[in-house]
Amino acid sequence: MTTRTVAAAGTVAELVQRRWGDRRTGLRSRGTVLTYHDVAAGAAARAALLVELLPRGAEPHLGVLLDNTPEYPLWLGAAALAGAAVAGINPTRRGAELARDIVHTECRVLVTQRAYLPLLEGLALPDVRVLVTDTDAYGALLAPYEGAKPGEAVVRPVGPASRMLLYFTSGSTGAPKAAICSQGRLAVAGASLVTQLGVRRDDVHYICMPMFHGNAVIADWAPALVAGAGVALRERFSASGFLPDVREFGATYFTYVGRAVQYLLATPERPDDRAHGLRLGFGTEAGAVDTARFAERFGVRLVEGYGSSEGGAAIQRTPDTPRGATGRAAPGDALAVVDAETGEDCAPARFSEAGVLLNGAAAIGELVNKGRNPFEGYWRNPEAEAERRRAGWYWTGDLFYRDEAGFLYFAGRTDDRLRVxxxxxxxxxxxxxxxxxxxxxxxxxxxxxxxxxxxxxxxxxxxxxxxxxxxxxxxxxxxxxxxxxxxxxxxxxxxxxxxxxxxxxxxxxxxxxxxxxxxxxxxxxxxxxxxxxxxxxxxxxxxxxxxxxxxxxxxxxxx
CATH class of the missing domain: 3.30.300.30 (ANL, C-terminal domain)
Incomplete structure (x- = not known):
């Protein structure tokens, strides 16, 4: 695998500042082309506005309720420069649940678009200033700050420990929790993926997964920012629009989660399915069968990775990873597969000659990290945080099994276990x-x-x-x-x-x-x-x- 060494950055703010003066194309979407310098300047202007809008003594948190428009990465950069944190607000939430997400994360500024204003009608959002990006009023509000430079406006001193993201878990099994990600952890994660996946300056990262979710920001936007690669945005994921976008933007890299790969494979096959410059996809939950089908049809290698959303455990795929396995523990992680009731290590997986798992009942258990890990907690949720850190270990909530050589195989979520x-x-x-x-x-x-x-x-x-x-x-x-x-x-x-x-x-x-x-x-x-x-x-x-x-x-x- 090709690797690339990048100069280390302690904060995301430093990465944004590096792009000042960079006249290469940094951000594209339908109807918008910005250089990296434009991106840094836009982030600086929004940082200056944010400093003016946040009340003194309030937590420096802003909510972002947007599709994947250029405003999203601009506000991510603004938050980094100002020493603030972005709470990605899920537009599929409604009513009291939506209000709960905004209020729980103590957002005093909410950045949204006109399409989502109906969602906010009637909600109890005390002392929340709402900015609507696709309005003349928003442009007038930003105008006085257009000459701002990165680093001039800060609400709190910026360092590696500065909160950067408050991103919610998926909420498919209960009330979502807001996981904390610092600037230092996000910068390290981006640099790690640049090295692991061989991200280049001439790459174009296609972001079609929603940016309120950690996948798009951590695995797509951050490595692009570290490497100086271009970013192309799709407002919302579209299976039918995927290849046309890839061709239009010259995309070379994308990330996926959940069933996105299945949706792409379900589109009608065309003779030009391989007529594009896409070289790599990185994500989770595609499965070995669909990964092989995707490579055969589109000529694109998918790298299945694993990283706990909260950052407590990571698995890296190496060239010798067996078919069906996710990989081995990342350096520094003391990962183990344990019986959740006893805490004892599960038995190593045994396979038939055909690769069939023979001892699933004894081998499948919860993946835990027994060593140091970068989990930074949940915002204002000590109960959930304590559950993750039981007995001094980090419990991922995911089921795995492990072979004799130490390779780990994903087996589902703990909530998805059946007893038959x-x-x-x-x-x-x-x-x-x-x-x-x-x-x-x-x-x-x-x-x-x-x-x-x-x-x-x-x-x-x-x-x-x-x-x-x-x-x-x-x-x-x-x-x-x-x-x-x-x-x-x-x-x-x-x-x-x-x-x-x-x-x-x-x-x-x-x-x-x-x-x-x-x-x-x-x-x-x-x-x-x-x-x-x-x-x-x-x-x-x-x-x-x-x-x-x-x-x-x-x-x-x-x-």
Whole structure:
């Protein structure tokens, strides 16, 4: 792998200042082209405005409720220069939840756009100054500060420990937590990815993941800023617009999370799928099957990485990483896979000659970092912080297994673990198998309560255009999978038009678990573990309810 050494920077503010006088193209979007000097100057002007707007004694926090417009990276740079922190506000949140995110992070300034003003109507946002970027009033407000230079206006002294980001967890399983990221950690993360991925000055980073999420800022914007690479913005991710954007902007690098790769693979194939300059994608949760499909179709290598959103653990992929593995622990990390109940290390993974995991129940556990780690805590959430730091370790909340050579394999989230007939299963392991079925574009696996005890396996399948769910075809596919354990086949299959996702393209399993098999979509089921699939009819559903009621477990499904 090509590596590049970059001059170290202690803060993001220093990285922005380095771009002063750089006349190369630094930022592009539809209708906008800015040099890096323009970017640094724009950030300096906004930093000066921010210093004027923030009340004395208030936390130097601003909320940013924007699509991926040029204003987003300009305000990131402004916050860095001023010694302030940006709370990325998720535009898919609504009402009290949206207000809670803004108030909880103590934002006294909120930067937004006209399209999102209806979301703010009627919300209790005391003492919050709202700036609307696509208005004449905003331009007039900025005008007096157009001559500002980087470093002239600060609200607090800037150093590596200065808070830079307050970015929320996805919120797919509960109220989102605002993780803290300092300027020093963001600068180090950007430099690390430049070296690891061989980012060059002549690269163009295409940012299509939402910038309120850590992935776009930490893995896309920050390494571009460190290397002096260009940045191209897409307001919102679009599978159909992906390749046209890549060609228009000359993009060479992008990041992804969740199901974005599946959405791209679901687009109609074209003869010119390889006619572009894209060379690398970096992200998580694409899976080995879709990674291979993406490389075959588009000629682009995807590097699957792992980094805890909060920064407590990282895994680096090396050239000798086996197929299906994520990589080894990053230097300095003392990672272990442990049984969450006992804290004991799990057994090393054993595989068949075909690469099938043979001892999943004993090998799969939670990934923890037993050594020093850069986790900087959650904003005003000591309970969640303590949960992450139990027994002096950092608990990632993610399931892994580890082979004898120390390579780690992702097995899902702790919340996505199923217990079937007293055996622990990981949803991600089953999903990776179902991803091979060519009739479907995506699969989500989750637990539904067993009528007696434990869980049953349920899967939601999004079918390819023009394909229907044919039970016999699905059953033949399942029988052909050598690594599908006897307790892994889904007992229920929900056929959906599209998998429900969070704003960051991660599967919203909470909604799937909540609906279980009582939903408006077609559901197929196997009345016994060995029978074939048949439609879940109203009569069958009534019989199931009677069974659950006889075990006093009906309230787990019919709430």
């Amino acid at each position: 007939d007293s055996e622990n299963l990981a949803a991600a392991v089953i999903e990776n198998i179902l991803a091979r079925w060519e009739d479907a574009t995506g699969a989500a696996v989750y637990a539904v309560p067993d009528p007696v005890a434990g869980d049953l396996v349920m899967a939601a399948l999004a079918m390819r255009e023009g394909r229907e769910f044919v039970p016999a075809r699905f059953e033949r596919f399942l029988r052909a999978q050598e690594d599908l354990g006897t307790k892994m086949p889904p007992r229920f299959v929900r056929v959906v038009r599209a998998l429900p996702t969070t704003a960051t393209n991660k599967i919203h399993r909470a909604s799937l678990r909540r609906d279980a098999f009582v939903c408006d979509d077609p559901v197929w089921w196997r009345p016994t573990p060995t029978s074939g699939y048949e439609p879940l009819t109203p009569t069958s559903l009534t019989g199931l309810r009677t069974t659950y009621e006889s075990q006093a477990r009906a309230e787990l499904i019919w709430r």
